Amino acid sequence: MDWLNRFASVWLIDFEFSQPPGERPSVVCLVAREFHSKRLFRIGMKELRELDQPPFDVGREALLVAYFSSAEWNCFLALGWPLPECVLDLWCEFRCSLNGTRPAAGWGLLGCLAHFGLDSMLASEKTEMRELAISGGPYSSEEMVALLDYCQTDVDALDQLLPMMVPQMDIPRAIHRGRYMKAVAMMESAGVPIDVGTLAMFRRQWEPIKAKLIAAIDRDFGVYDGTTFKMDRFESYLIRHGIPWPETDSGRLALDDETFRQQAKSYPQVAPLRELRHALSEMKLEKLAVGIDGRNRTMLSPFQSRSGRNQPSNNKFIFGPSVWLRGLIRPDRGRAVAYVDWSQQELGIAAALSGDPALAQAYNSGDPYLEFAKMAGAVPAAATKKSHPAERSAYKVCMLATQYGMGEHGLAAKLNK
Structure with a gap:
């Protein structure tokens, strides 16, 4: 006190x-x-x-x-x-x-x-x-x-x-x-400036847009009947392509977005289907919170996640639905919007706080994931992101999993090993 x-x-x-x-x-x-x-x-x-x-x-x-x-x-x-x-x-x-x-x-x-x-x-x-x-x-x-x-x-x-x-x-x-x-x-x-004219058009035409999205993506999968996702068709698709898939406790295929997101990392061919399902389930355009001045404002819900991150509503915030909807972000005439991100922020903080010279070396290399793979002898010293993308991706998962305390079983599931 x-x-x-x-x-x-x-x-x-x-x-x-x-x-x-x-x-x-x-x-x-x-x-x-x-x-x-x-x-x-x-x-x-x-x-x-x-x-x-x-x-x-x-x-x-x-x-x-x-x-x-x-x-x-x-x-x-x-x-x-x-x-x-x-x-x-x-x-x-x-x-x-x-x-x-x-x-x-x-x-x-x-x-x-x-x-x-x-x-x-x-x-x-x-x-x-x-x-x-x-x-x-x-x-x-x-x-x-x-x-x-x-x-x-x-x-x-x-x-x-x-x-x-x-x-x-x-x-x-x-x-x-x-x-x-x-x-x-x-x-x-x-708030975030929104192209309200295009948003209004999307809202009016959302049902026909959904049908066209399904037609465009589902031609490679054949898992939809109209706008309904059919479990048996998806099961047949996985068998045909030899893709293992997690199941729920009841023995049914896990169809939550997190499972799709993780599986898409190991099997990129399912990524378009994940985006489609995400768009159809999360994108409730009438709930996108846009004020009379054309700005998207909603509660950002700071510290809501266990990692301490913001957790705003996926329906109300422009960054919640599918990525392509971010095309609705439009600055006023004479202004600009910059989309910026930190590069490997967590690893830089970890290197500074831990005093680990190897982690600092990896961070300072500009590509810590590839540098980690080189340190482990998994790729040659001359390897690049283009020449060894699979190895870099695997060591990225390993590096982040280690930092966040993931166990060996979780890491194996992430890497599909």
């Missing part, structure tokens, strides 16, 4: 807001309490929109605490307020502390309170008030008071949780995660 005393003020905050799909939030109210002095702000919609900056300090001497705080920083951005310097997100820390498990009452604020043995508002009451906030108003004075009271219950919950959670935290990394939540809010607020 001494760590909290380093800050001149520690503000516990929560907003209520309305946010139609694809839009920026419309802020309904704000409650903020200073942890040490217990000073309290309760500010309704009308007063909030008259403020050009927060009613409390957001500089280096202040710490702002929230639960799943990207929502709060989206509200800051919608109001035109500067983002705070230092952020502590109790959701991130709850998620981090129990990663790989499932809390009995879930990951929400109510679940966090239950985990720490604290009382909370009934879920039914919370749902009712959340729906009132989402309606967007207009609100009577009584409704606004009720919303502020509801908002304050979340702030009161933060007030109880903070002293219980801080002693368990890795503070420097907690602050770093809070910083990332600000970055997430900026990404969500900006």
Whole structure:
């Protein structure tokens, strides 16, 4: 707790807001309490929109605490307020502390309170008030008071949780995660520019497009009857081509997307069928969240995966459905969009943190997977990505599997060995 005393003020905050799909939030109210002095702000919609900056300090001497705080920083951005310097997100820390498990009452604020043995508002009451906030108003004075009271219950919950959670935290990394939540809010607020005209055409013509996609891809497989995937036909295809396929516990062929994705790595000829199935199952174009300004915005769900990655909705986010739909991304006239990625980021971090000179050598070679194969004597020193693609691919799987702690059975399945 001494760590909290380093800050001149520690503000516990929560907003209520309305946010139609694809839009920026419309802020309904704000409650903020200073942890040490217990000073309290309760500010309704009308007063909030008259403020050009927060009613409390957001500089280096202040710490702002929230639960799943990207929502709060989206509200800051919608109001035109500067983002705070230092952020502590109790959701991130709850998620981090129990990663790989499932809390009995879930990951929400109510679940966090239950985990720490604290009382909370009934879920039914919370749902009712959340729906009132989402309606967007207009609100009577009584409704606004009720919303502020509801908002304050979340702030009161933060007030109880903070002293219980801080002693368990890795503070420097907690602050770093809070910083990332600000970055997430900026990404969500900006959104991705979409060619809305072409999207509208796709939505109108989606049924004929599906039929043509199936006709184009299925001519090489013969596993569809109309728009229905037939298990027996697929089984016959696998037998004809000598392709082994994982089964479920019940003995049926595993048809989930992850199985298809892994099998496509070993048997590239099934990749088009995987893309087709993915497109037909995941691509619900009416759910793609596009705002009135033509921007695709949805919750990026940071830290949702066990590896700590973002996990946005595949239906609502432009990067979720099949890759070819990314052609709908279109910048405004006079602007450009860059699609960038880190090169072997995980291996670079592992080399730096471990101090392993062999891993550093592999990373610095520019192609660590091929360099690993050379170190193992699997390919000659003059080998290239073009000359030994299969060996490079196998050693890439091996290198990443080793880094993430995969066992020999999992590696054998990945390599189909």
